Amino acid sequence: MHRLPRDPFLRSPLRLGNLLRTGRSRCDMENEPASATKDGSLHGYESLHRLLSSELPPHLFQEVSRVLYGCNRGSAVTPVPQTEDLSAAAKEGNFDVQTFEFTADLEQMRAPRNVCVGLIQNAIVLPTTEPFLKQKHAIMERVTSLIESAAKAGVNILCLQEAWTMPFGFCTREKRWCEFAESAEAGESTKLLQGLAQRYNMVIVSPILERDESHGSTIWNTAVVIGNHGNVIGKHRKNHIPRVGDFNESTYYMEGNTGHPVFETEFGKIAVNICYGRHHPMNWQAFGMNGAEIVFNPSATVGDLSEPMWPIEARNAAIANSYFVGAINRVGTEVFPNEFTSGDGKPAHKDFGHFYGSSFVAAPDASCSPSLSRCRDGLLVAKLDLNLCQQLKDKWGFRMTSRIDMYADFFREYVQHDFKPQVIHDSYLDGLPAMNSRTT
Amino acid sequence: MHRLPRDPFLRSPLRLGNLLRTGRSRCDMENEPASATKDGSLHGYESLHRLLSSELPPHLFQEVSRVLYGCNRGSAVTPVPQTEDLSAAAKEGNFDVQTFEFTADLEQMRAPRNVCVGLIQNAIVLPTTEPFLKQKHAIMERVTSLIESAAKAGVNILCLQEAWTMPFGFCTREKRWCEFAESAEAGESTKLLQGLAQRYNMVIVSPILERDESHGSTIWNTAVVIGNHGNVIGKHRKNHIPRVGDFNESTYYMEGNTGHPVFETEFGKIAVNICYGRHHPMNWQAFGMNGAEIVFNPSATVGDLSEPMWPIEARNAAIANSYFVGAINRVGTEVFPNEFTSGDGKPAHKDFGHFYGSSFVAAPDASCSPSLSRCRDGLLVAKLDLNLCQQLKDKWGFRMTSRIDMYADFFREYVQHDFKPQVIHDSYLDGLPAMNSRTT
Numbered sequence: 001m002h003r004l005p006r007d008p009f010l011r012s013p014l015r016l017g018n019l020l021r022t023g024r025s026r027c028d029m030e031n032e033p034a035s036a037t038k039d040g041s042l043h044g045y046e047s048l049h050r051l052l053s054s055e056l057p058p059h060l061f062q063e064v065s066r067v068l069y070g071c072n073r074g075s076a077v078t079p080v081p082q083t084e085d086l087s088a089a090a091k092e093g094n095f096d097v098q099t100f101e102f103t104a105d106l107e108q109m110r111a112p113r114n115v116c117v118g119l120i121q122n123a124i125v126l127p128t129t130e131p132f133l134k135q136k137h138a139i140m141e142r143v144t145s146l147i148e149s150a151a152k153a154g155v156n157i158l159c160l161q162e163a164w165t166m167p168f169g170f171c172t173r174e175k176r177w178c179e180f181a182e183s184a185e186a187g188e189s190t191k192l193l194q195g196l197a198q199r200y201n202m203v204i205v206s207p208i209l210e211r212d213e214s215h216g217s218t219i220w221n222t223a224v225v226i227g228n229h230g231n232v233i234g235k236h237r238k239n240h241i242p243r244v245g246d247f248n249e250s251t252y253y254m255e256g257n258t259g260h261p262v263f264e265t266e267f268g269k270i271a272v273n274i275c276y277g278r279h280h281p282m283n284w285q286a287f288g289m290n291g292a293e294i295v296f297n298p299s300a301t302v303g304d305l306s307e308p309m310w311p312i313e314a315r316n317a318a319i320a321n322s323y324f325v326g327a328i329n330r331v332g333t334e335v336f337p338n339e340f341t342s343g344d345g346k347p348a349h350k351d352f353g354h355f356y357g358s359s360f361v362a363a364p365d366a367s368c369s370p371s372l373s374r375c376r377d378g379l380l381v382a383k384l385d386l387n388l389c390q391q392l393k394d395k396w397g398f399r400m401t402s403r404i405d406m407y408a409d410f411f412r413e414y415v416q417h418d419f420k421p422q423v424i425h426d427s428y429l430d431g432l433p434a435m436n437s438r439t440t
Numbered sequence: 441m442h443r444l445p446r447d448p449f450l451r452s453p454l455r456l457g458n459l460l461r462t463g464r465s466r467c468d469m470e471n472e473p474a475s476a477t478k479d480g481s482l483h484g485y486e487s488l489h490r491l492l493s494s495e496l497p498p499h500l501f502q503e504v505s506r507v508l509y510g511c512n513r514g515s516a517v518t519p520v521p522q523t524e525d526l527s528a529a530a531k532e533g534n535f536d537v538q539t540f541e542f543t544a545d546l547e548q549m550r551a552p553r554n555v556c557v558g559l560i561q562n563a564i565v566l567p568t569t570e571p572f573l574k575q576k577h578a579i580m581e582r583v584t585s586l587i588e589s590a591a592k593a594g595v596n597i598l599c600l601q602e603a604w605t606m607p608f609g610f611c612t613r614e615k616r617w618c619e620f621a622e623s624a625e626a627g628e629s630t631k632l633l634q635g636l637a638q639r640y641n642m643v644i645v646s647p648i649l650e651r652d653e654s655h656g657s658t659i660w661n662t663a664v665v666i667g668n669h670g671n672v673i674g675k676h677r678k679n680h681i682p683r684v685g686d687f688n689e690s691t692y693y694m695e696g697n698t699g700h701p702v703f704e705t706e707f708g709k710i711a712v713n714i715c716y717g718r719h720h721p722m723n724w725q726a727f728g729m730n731g732a733e734i735v736f737n738p739s740a741t742v743g744d745l746s747e748p749m750w751p752i753e754a755r756n757a758a759i760a761n762s763y764f765v766g767a768i769n770r771v772g773t774e775v776f777p778n779e780f781t782s783g784d785g786k787p788a789h790k791d792f793g794h795f796y797g798s799s800f801v802a803a804p805d806a807s808c809s810p811s812l813s814r815c816r817d818g819l820l821v822a823k824l825d826l827n828l829c830q831q832l833k834d835k836w837g838f839r840m841t842s843r844i845d846m847y848a849d850f851f852r853e854y855v856q857h858d859f860k861p862q863v864i865h866d867s868y869l870d871g872l873p874a875m876n877s878r879t880t
Contacts, residue, residue: 042503051504055496063482064491068508070748227866234864239846243837255843260850264865279838281721281760282847289854290861308510308806309759316756319749320721366748397683398719403695405855406679407722410700411848414729421730424674425704426667 040332040354040375046096047358049370070367072102077369080383082153089149095122096378099153100361100369102324104388113386115267117294117324118155120146120164121359122377123332128167132179136165140192146379147193151200153381156228156267159205159296161330162275163221165189166209168300168330170249171352172340178252181211184224184235198230203265205272207298209252210237219253223272223298225263233263238274239283244305246343247352249276260286268293268386275299278313278327281320288321289404293386296326302353310358311368318362322393324384331357331377364392480772480794480815486536487798489810510807512542517809520823522593529589535562536818539593540801540809542764544828553826555707557734557764558595560586560604561799562817563772568607572619576605580632586819587633591640593821596668596707599645599736601770602715603661605629606649608740608770610689611792612780618692621651624664624675638670643705645712647738649692650677659693663712663738665703673703678714679723684745686783687792689716700726708733708826715739718753718767721760728761729844733826736766742793750798751808758802762833764824771797771817804832 045051049069053061065076080101090097104112125138143164150158162168169177182189189208197204203226210222221238237256241249260283262271271287271294278284278297287295297314314327332355339348358371361382372378393399413419485491489509493501505516520541530537544552565578583604590598602608609617622629629648637644643666650662661678677696681689700723702711711727711734718724718737727735737754754767772795779788798811801822812818833839853859 042507043500048504048507051500055500057495060483060491060495064488067482067488067747067751225864227868229866229868231866231868233866240841240843243841245835255841259862262861262863264863264869266866266869269863276841279760279836280842281725281756282842285721286847286850289850291863306806307507311507312752312756312759312806316721316752319752320719366746366752395685396719401680401683401695401716402720402722403680404851407726408848408851408855410726410729411844411851415845415848421702422699423702423704423709423731424665426669426671426673426706428667428669428671429704429706 040356042374046373046375047371069370070363070365072363072365072367073105077102077363077367086149086152089152090379093145093149094376095146095149096373096376097149097153097381098370098372098378099381099383101383102361102363102367102385102388104385104391107387110387113268115294115384115386116154116156117326117361117382117384118150118153118158119296119326119328119359119361119372119380119382120150120158120160120378121328121331121357121372122146122161122164123330123355124167124334128169128334129337135167136180136188139165140189142377144192144196146377147196147200147202147204149379150381151202153379155200155202155381157203157205157265157270157294159272159298159326159328160207161328162207162298162300163209164207164298164330167334167336168352168355169334169336170252171247171342172336172338173251174338175252178209178211178219181209181219183213184208184210184222185232190224190226190232193224193226194230194232197226197228201228203228203267203270205270205296205298207272207274210235220256221249221253221274222256223274223296225265225270225272228266233265234261236261236272236274238277240277240280242276244276246341260290262287262290262292271295273297273317275301278317279309281317284317284321288323292321292323293389294324294326294384295321297328299327299329300355301329303356304353307356307358310356311360311371314360315362315366315368318364318368319366320398322364322389322396322398324364324386324389325362326359326382327362328359329357330355331373331375364389480796482814486813486815487811509810510803510805512803512805512807513545517542517803517807526589526592529592530819533585533589534816535586535589536813536816537589537593537821538810538812538818539821539823541823542801542803542807542825542828544825544831547827550827553708555734555824555826556594556596557766557801557822557824558590558593558598559736559766559768559799559801559812559820559822560590560598560600560818561768561771561797561812562586562601562604563770563795564607564774568609568774569777575607576620576628579605580629582817584632584636586817587636587640587642587644589819590821591642593819595640595642595821597643597645597705597710597734599712599738599766599768600647601768602647602738602740603649604647604738604770607774607776608792608795609774609776610692611687611782612776612778613691614778615692618649618651618659621649621659623653624648624650624662625672630664630666630672633664633666634670634672637666637668641668643668643707643710645710645736645738647712647714650675660696661689661693661714662696663714663736665705665710665712668706673705674701676701676712676714678717680717680720682716684716686781700730702727702730702732711735713737713757715741718757719749721757724757724761728763732761732763733829734764734766734824735761737768739767739769740795741769743796744793747796747798750796751800751811754800755802755806755808758804758808759806760838762804762836762838763829764804764826765802766799766820766822767802768799769797770795771813771815804829
């Protein structure tokens with residue numbers, strides 16, 4: 001597990017980030033060698049892409065990049081120039097900012113459908129021991145400044161990370177974190193973002209802990225979709241709830257009841273696959289079947305648990321469903337006031353592990369952007385031509401070859417109590433003569 | 441597109457392979473610099489893993505490996521020692537051989553369930569201008585020698601590549617390649633493998649072009665599963681048929697009619713997701729729902745088309761379905777007698793591109809093996825403890841959180857002609873006042 005140093009204040013990546021030399025891709029620590037075990041970096045590099053591009057000769061990196069990150073219309077997805085304004089804000093605010101462009105072929109019957117998407121990843125700002133309201137307001141202030149930078153970059157659709165207003169306290173199993181829950185339609189975070197959305201003409205996806213007063217004050221893990229006029233377009237509740245090891249979010253909220261809505265905004269059709277839903281290929285697929293062109297995956301996940309899965313699942317979804325995916329993970333190690341155990345035989349501890357950031361955008365043509373920092377707040381900006389979605393649908397034909405009717409029948413059978421899996425036994429296993437296998 | 445030199449004989453990787461210095465991970469060409477454009481290698485490296493492990497300092501490679509290849513019970517999936525016998529056979533036969541082990545936690549209520557799996561990737565042996573029977577027999581001879589090596593390695597379950605008895609002539613749209621089709625139960629290739637399966641006590645999965653005499657002599661893309669006693673356990677027909685660009689395999693055969701069978705063998709429950717089916721997450725899932733512990737994905741796919749997808753789809757399937765995947769791709773550039781076009785505006789040509797090999801094993805814990813060579817025949821041997829499948833099911837809980845009933849209902853609705861996608865419009869798009877979005 002990647003841990004930050006013992007001093008609780010130094011365990012905030014925001015502060016550690018000050019030690020990172022942001023002008024270089026390798027971020028050496030002062031007075032001691034950079035280490036993957038201390039600052040959440042990869043031996044001093046903020047991301048895999050930066051490590052590889054710095055350490056490999058250019059001709060080899062080009063090939064490695066082609067295999068690992070794919071090509072968008074024949075070229076690697078490379079950074080596009082940022083305004084001085086944006087770079088200055090990133091330097092001043094000590095966050096990683098990266099800007100990319102995904103293009104599509106020009107068509108004869110319709111114009112390009114360009115949209116600028118933004119992803120924000122961030123650490124909590126204050127220690128979890130501070131008063132809750134103070135903690136929330138500090139995060140809101142930080143995220144507001146990041147949203148202002150997104151506006152500078154011309155972002156049309158922005159998505160924040162899962163449960164962005166709070167520390168990810170669900171690992172503690174303490175109910176007091178429920179206090180961070182808000183009304184999706186009228187909560188403080190929604191009101192804040194409505195103002196920003198209107199001011200910056202920006203669609204904002206806001207994943208929060210929701211309290212639904214209309215239905216017994218129940219708690220949900222919800223993404224609120226706010227239109228670029230400041231209106232609440234709607235909301236979606238997390239469909240699949242993790243019980244991973246002893247980490248059981250159903251201590252707090254249950255499986256969502258909002259289906260697989262696609263939100264038709266001025267800038268494109270979007271959907272939100274919240275966190276653990278990324279492990280469920282059908283969840284991704286259902287958003288695609290409802291017409292999504294961009295699916296955001298706001299997440300909160302730690303290194304030891306899921307890091308090797310992270311570059312795979314969102315990209316697989318983008319490929320299989322011919323849409324863009326914006327994958328977002330929070331960053332930093334959150335230390336909680338009281339110790340808790342994790343059902344793994346290890347001693348009680350006060351943190352869940354290092355949230356490894358690494359947010360990125362994946363495209364339907366199997367290309368993807370490099371990731372944001374593994375150890376600092378970040379803003380990823382990607383200019384997309386949404387025409388790429390239909391072009392890839394037409395090229396690969398995954399929809400027309402998907403045989404949904406066959407799977408509809410199969411799933412209907414599967415959920416019956418007397419379902420018999422389609423298994424063909426080797427007849428030798430039953431001691432029968434060869435050549436006459438039977439099906440159960 | 442990675443092309444081999446102009447001389448048609450030099451375009452066989454088998455022959456080019458003789459120039460590769462197999463004792464070193466970097467395979468320099470004689471008298472000229474190695475190049476990704478000539479021999480199908482990555483600038484002289486046979487695989488991405490070899491490139492990275494050679495070019496990066498060990499402490500950085502360790503971190504890169506952790507992110508890219510995952511960990512199996514805390515460690516990278518590393519090569520295990522090979523017998524001298526096997527190494528000698530690989531050197532003599534000029535093929536890449538790699539051996540790995542995936543372990544599981546020890547359980548108290550059942551013993552480890554160890555099985556040794558083998559994957560074979562190979563180029564065609566003779567030019568496609570040779571008489572068909574001669575071509576087929578030359579491949580059969582080569583593959584027999586590779587199977588003998590697999591037996592030396594102690595392989596229990598072996599899978600060959602898609603349509604292994606023939607060049608992948610479907611890109612030409614010429615019907616004469618149908619001559620390679622055989623009876624699944626009684627064809628020459630099946631008879632050959634039945635003998636080898638019995639001799640070596642090995643389950644063999646044999647993906648061939650099938651001609652079904654009982655049903656109007658129709659052609660299918662079929663995997664025959666041969667038991668370790670030499671019996672034919674059963675067969676599976678490719679479920680999803682590609683129409684990618686103008687590459688349309690339904691010129692030859694249609695969508696399979698065998699469902700998603702799992703074959704219960706002496707060594708474990710296996711299934712076969714043939715080639716293009718790897719782009720369909722539900723196809724992977726249905727094999728898992730029927731109980732597969734290992735799913736093979738025998739393929740034939742080329743660099744420009746799919747290489748960035750290759751490390752993603754099989755691994756995503758292994759993760760999402762808590763089973764092992766053996767992904768196999770043929771290798772080499774196959775030059776056909778007559779030129780053909782590819783519906784892409786480019787001039788007529790005689791080859792489909794470079795089949796990039798790169799076969800590998802992916803595990804349910806998100807770890808995976810390094811890949812076989814990108815430019816030579818190869819045998820990958822992986823010792824698996826199948827207990828890992830259930831351990832990962834219990835850890836991540838993807839099955840119990842999968843909500844199949846919800847998707848069964850959704851798919852049933854989707855296939856109706858009057859299906860209305862679940863779309864929530866921003867009311868501003870209709871010129872309506874804000875705050876009252878509507879659902880269609």
